[in-house]
Structure formats: C-alpha cells, structure tokens
Amino acid sequence: MSKHRPSSRQFPSPRQTSLFILGLLTVLLAACGADSRQAVSAGYGANPDLPAPVSTLVPTVNIATAKGWPEGRTPRAAPSLKVSAFASGLDHPRWxxxxxxxxxxxxxxxxxxxxDDSTGIRGWVMEKVMxxxxxxxxxxxxxxLLRDTDGDGVAETKSALLTGLHSPFGMALVGDKLFVADTDAVLSFPYKAGDTTIDRATGKVVTPLPAGSINHHWTKNLIANAEGTKLYVTVGSNSNVxxxxxDAEKERAAILEVDIASGVYRVFASGLRNPNGLxxxxxxxxxxxxxxxxxxxxNDLVxxxxxxxxxxGFYGWPYSYYGNHVDERVKPQKPELVAKARAPDYALGAHTASLGLAAxxxxxxVGSAFGSGMFIGQHGSWNRKPRSGYRVLFVPFTNGKPSGTPTDVLDGFIDSDDKALGRPVGVALDTHGALLVADDVGNTIWRVTSAP
Known part of the structure; x- marks a missing residue:
C-alpha cells in the first residue's frame, strides 16, 4: 500500500490572505467606477455644475497609495512663491x-x-482603503510645539507640549488658557507665553462632545470669538447620509457654540455634513x-x-445638498427642512476633501496677490476618477465674499508613479505672514513664502 507523503505546499498566512482579499476587492471596486463626465473645475465657484446623481452598486475607489517624500523633494509652489520644510519627521501632523x-x-x-464604524464587509473594506x-x-x-529660534523659517526645536490626549485636533488660545478639541471633549489647560510643556493633569473638561463607538467623522475643530467668551466647535456626521x-446624528453635522465660562453649548448651525476648517x-x-x-x-457629486x-442656519444634510437638491437615498424626507436649506457660498470641487481653512x-x-481671500488645504479624493484635490488653493475675496477663480498655491503631491507623496490638511499663517501647511502623509509642515 502506498503511503501519502506530507505536502510541501505552504499555505498563506492570515495576513497574506487579508492582503489578497483587500487587493482583490480594491480591483473589483475600482473596476466598477467609471471616469468623471466633467472637469473638476466644473464643481468650483459660486454656481457649480451639478449633474444628475449616478447610482452604482459599489462606490468608485481610486486610491493614491501613501508613499511619502523622497529626500530633497518638495511640493510644487505657484510661480510667485517658494516652499520649504518648516519641520519634518513628525507623526501624522493634521492641524x-x-x-x-x-x-x-x-x-x-x-x-x-x-x-461600530468598521462592522460588516463595507466597513472592513473602508478601513483597509483608508x-x-x-x-x-x-x-x-x-x-x-515647534520653535524657530533664529527666524530663518525652520523650526530648530520640537517639544511635546501635551501628551496623553484622545485624538486631538482643533486648538485655540484665549488669554492664559489653551483650548484643545479632543474627539470626545473640549479641554482647557493653563498656558503662559514660552511654555514648552504642559502637564496633562492640569487639564479641565469644558464640555463633552458627541463621540461614541461609531464616531464616524472624528475630527473636532474649534475657534474662539474676538471677545474670548465663546468657542465654535465642529462636529461631523456619524455616517455618509x-x-x-x-438618532445617531444628535448634535452632529453641526457647529456648536460653547460658552467658555459655563461649558454650556447649543447648536449654532446644522446640516453641515463634516465641517472642519474654521x-x-x-x-x-x-x-x-x-x-x-x-x-x-x-464622481461629480457633491x-x-x-x-x-x-x-x-440649516445647510441641508442629510436630506438635501447644495441648497434644496434632494438626496433620494434619505428616507423619510423632511420637505420642511429642505425648503429652508441654505446654499453654500462657494464650491470647492467634488471629493476634494477640503479640510484646512485660513483667512x-x-x-x-506670501505677496500682495494673496492679500484678501481664503487658503484651503485639500486632502484629496480616494473615490473619484480622475482624482481631485491633493493641493492647497487660494480663493480671492472682495468685500467679504469670494470674487474669482481659485489659484493653486501648492500641488505636486501625487508622484509620476501615481502614489501620494503627501496630503495637505491644516493651513495657518505664521507671525511673518508665511503660509504653513500640515502634510499628514509627508509628516512635514511646509512653509510657503514669496519667491525672491
């Protein structure tokens, strides 16, 4: 009787199996998405072109795999500008x-x-895609804390100002208090000029924020009013639509107004799917x-x-988009809310993931050409063909309103091999008027100034 010899075949590990399934699903999902029928620019401006919705079995997936910047490479600045690294070697800098x-x-x-935001096959796939x-x-x-001690546009020192937080994002300084928006609470800490460390134990909870086990849009940003009496806090939705x-959207898809003295808050504006920059x-x-x-x-909505x-103000989500354009996927509808939905002031392109905002x-x-307007950090799409975003824009303003077409400030975040060298997020102007850009894939803060 013949004997069976042990097989020499090596079976894939669970990790290899997961990677294979992810790759297969990515290919299948990507194959289901058709290219856009209009230019990205059609989705910009005060009156964007809004085509009819396109229903698909699965969403378009068009991922720019994160790669990071090779030594010596930088984003591409506009002709009148130059860019250099203010700080590098960071750990996913966002704001x-x-x-x-x-x-x-x-x-x-x-x-x-x-x-509870990654349950089921769709949640699992989205987690791997992200x-x-x-x-x-x-x-x-x-x-x-980054400090440029000699004023040369490069941070010579870095210190861990605050540790042990919970997915922090927005920050604001009011007098001698530093406010931080964790994903589940607004915190306050004592601060005096020049501090390089703050003891986490000195923090106090100003107010809890909507969070929980879904917490779909987890980033919370904040800004103070001029009087230093109120904080305005962004809270994204707990879902797509x-x-x-x-019931899972209570006090979400909104901007909250928080009274600093008491911690009491109210909904200031609603129907904003995922507000970030303020x-x-x-x-x-x-x-x-x-x-x-x-x-x-x-690809071209919304x-x-x-x-x-x-x-x-109510801005439509989830029942309608861009004013009173009804989203038929949402049941039951609320016609009385749709009727009063406010149309936004200025469109920034479909799926651009516009996050950062600085006036x-x-x-x-950065020169007189950028004297009045808004800088916008566009993190970039994962679900559009061709891709959109992956740049920093400037939109000019006149008399407090957008008054022209956007100008590229930084681009070149996608390499020739179709991978993401970086992804811009938060933007801010430093005390010299230079533009700072947080790049969470490149782990760098870029500094943009006028070219000589």
Missing amino acids: LLVLPNGDVLVAETNAPKRP GKAGAGTPSADRIS AENGI AWQPESGALWTAVNERDEIG PDYMTSVVDG STGKSG
Missing part, C-alpha cells in the same frame, strides 16, 4: 495653531478606535467653514464647499 510669540503648535493625531491612503497609523495623541439612523473673515467678521460633502452618487455660517490677513509673507 496647526500659531501662537502670538511665533511658536507653532501641531496636532499629531489620527482616528480613535471606532468599533489605511492604504495613509490614515491607518495609530494616533500619537500629542500636541507638539444618515444610514445609521437619524476662520473669521476679516472684512465682514463672519464665521466661515470648510465642509466635506456626501459620497456615492457619482462638491465640497466653504461657506459663511449664520446663527440658526488671509494681508501680510506680505
């Missing part, structure tokens, strides 16, 4: 705050654990925000946007 003494704070952060795009690293949960139920427009004094709109109804925000102060650091 910036420039202090009055010139120190720069950077939130090194990423998503918290969200067990990891491939550079968003899968553990959160450093840290705010670092309320597929987790409207800025006060210098001429009008109005609050502006940059918003990520909904997905999965085509444009992300920036808009002025009015007290009590020009008219300082000379």
Whole structure:
C-alpha cells in the first residue's frame, strides 16, 4: 500500500490572505467606477455644475497609495512663491495653531478606535482603503510645539507640549488658557507665553462632545470669538447620509457654540455634513467653514464647499445638498427642512476633501496677490476618477465674499508613479505672514513664502 507523503505546499498566512482579499476587492471596486463626465473645475465657484446623481452598486475607489517624500523633494509652489520644510519627521501632523510669540503648535493625531464604524464587509473594506491612503497609523495623541529660534523659517526645536490626549485636533488660545478639541471633549489647560510643556493633569473638561463607538467623522475643530467668551466647535456626521439612523446624528453635522465660562453649548448651525476648517473673515467678521460633502452618487457629486455660517442656519444634510437638491437615498424626507436649506457660498470641487481653512490677513509673507481671500488645504479624493484635490488653493475675496477663480498655491503631491507623496490638511499663517501647511502623509509642515 502506498503511503501519502506530507505536502510541501505552504499555505498563506492570515495576513497574506487579508492582503489578497483587500487587493482583490480594491480591483473589483475600482473596476466598477467609471471616469468623471466633467472637469473638476466644473464643481468650483459660486454656481457649480451639478449633474444628475449616478447610482452604482459599489462606490468608485481610486486610491493614491501613501508613499511619502523622497529626500530633497518638495511640493510644487505657484510661480510667485517658494516652499520649504518648516519641520519634518513628525507623526501624522493634521492641524496647526500659531501662537502670538511665533511658536507653532501641531496636532499629531489620527482616528480613535471606532468599533461600530468598521462592522460588516463595507466597513472592513473602508478601513483597509483608508489605511492604504495613509490614515491607518495609530494616533500619537500629542500636541507638539515647534520653535524657530533664529527666524530663518525652520523650526530648530520640537517639544511635546501635551501628551496623553484622545485624538486631538482643533486648538485655540484665549488669554492664559489653551483650548484643545479632543474627539470626545473640549479641554482647557493653563498656558503662559514660552511654555514648552504642559502637564496633562492640569487639564479641565469644558464640555463633552458627541463621540461614541461609531464616531464616524472624528475630527473636532474649534475657534474662539474676538471677545474670548465663546468657542465654535465642529462636529461631523456619524455616517455618509444618515444610514445609521437619524438618532445617531444628535448634535452632529453641526457647529456648536460653547460658552467658555459655563461649558454650556447649543447648536449654532446644522446640516453641515463634516465641517472642519474654521476662520473669521476679516472684512465682514463672519464665521466661515470648510465642509466635506456626501459620497456615492457619482464622481461629480457633491462638491465640497466653504461657506459663511449664520446663527440658526440649516445647510441641508442629510436630506438635501447644495441648497434644496434632494438626496433620494434619505428616507423619510423632511420637505420642511429642505425648503429652508441654505446654499453654500462657494464650491470647492467634488471629493476634494477640503479640510484646512485660513483667512488671509494681508501680510506680505506670501505677496500682495494673496492679500484678501481664503487658503484651503485639500486632502484629496480616494473615490473619484480622475482624482481631485491633493493641493492647497487660494480663493480671492472682495468685500467679504469670494470674487474669482481659485489659484493653486501648492500641488505636486501625487508622484509620476501615481502614489501620494503627501496630503495637505491644516493651513495657518505664521507671525511673518508665511503660509504653513500640515502634510499628514509627508509628516512635514511646509512653509510657503514669496519667491525672491
């Protein structure tokens, strides 16, 4: 009787199997997405072209795999500008705050654990897709302080100002208090000019924020009013279009107004799917925000946007987009809300992931061409063909309103091999008027100034 010899075949490990499945799903998903039928530029401006929604079995997936910057490479600056690294070797830098003494704070952060946002095959695929795009690293949960001691445009020192946070994002300084927006609370810490470390134990909770085990859009940003009495805090939706139920969206897809003294807050504006950037427009004094709109109804819908925000304003989500364009996927509808939905002021292109927002102060650091307007950091699409975003834009303003077409400030974040060298996020102007850009894939803060 013959004997069976042991097989020499090596079976794939669980990790290899997962990678194979991810690769196969990515290919299948990408194959289902057709190219855009219009130019990206059609989705910009005060009156963007809004085509009919496109229904597909699965969403378009077009990932720019995160790669990082080779030695000596930088983004490409506009002809009148130059760019250099202010700080490098960071850990997923996302958001910036420039202090009055010139120190720069950077939130090194990423998503918290969200067990109920990655359930099922769709959630699992999205988790892997985001990891491939550079968003899968553990959160450093840290705010670092960068100091340019000799004024040469390069930070000579870096110190861990605050550690042990919980996916921190937005920051604001009001008097001798530093406010930090963790993913689940607004915190305050004592601060005096020149501090390089703050004891986490000195922090106090100003107010809890909507979070929980879904916490789909986890980033929370904040800005203070001129009087230093209120904070305005962004809270993104818990879903794409309320597929987790409207009860999961309580006080989300909104900007909250927090009374600093008491911690009491109210909904200031709602129907904003995922607001991130916040800025006060210098001429009008109005609050502006940059918003990520909904997905999965085509390459060209819905444009992300920036808009002025009015007290009590409703901006459509989830029932409608760009004013009263009804999203038929949302059931039941609310016609009474759709009727009063405000159209945004300025579209920033579909799926561009417009996150950062900074108002020009008219300082000379980037030249007179950028004297009045908004800088926008576009993190870039993962679900559009061809890709959109992956750049920093400037939109000129006149009399407090957008008044022209956008200008590229930085691009070149996608390499010739179709991989992402970097992805811009937060933008801020330093005390010299230069533009700082947080790049979370390149782990760098870029500094943009006028070219000689």
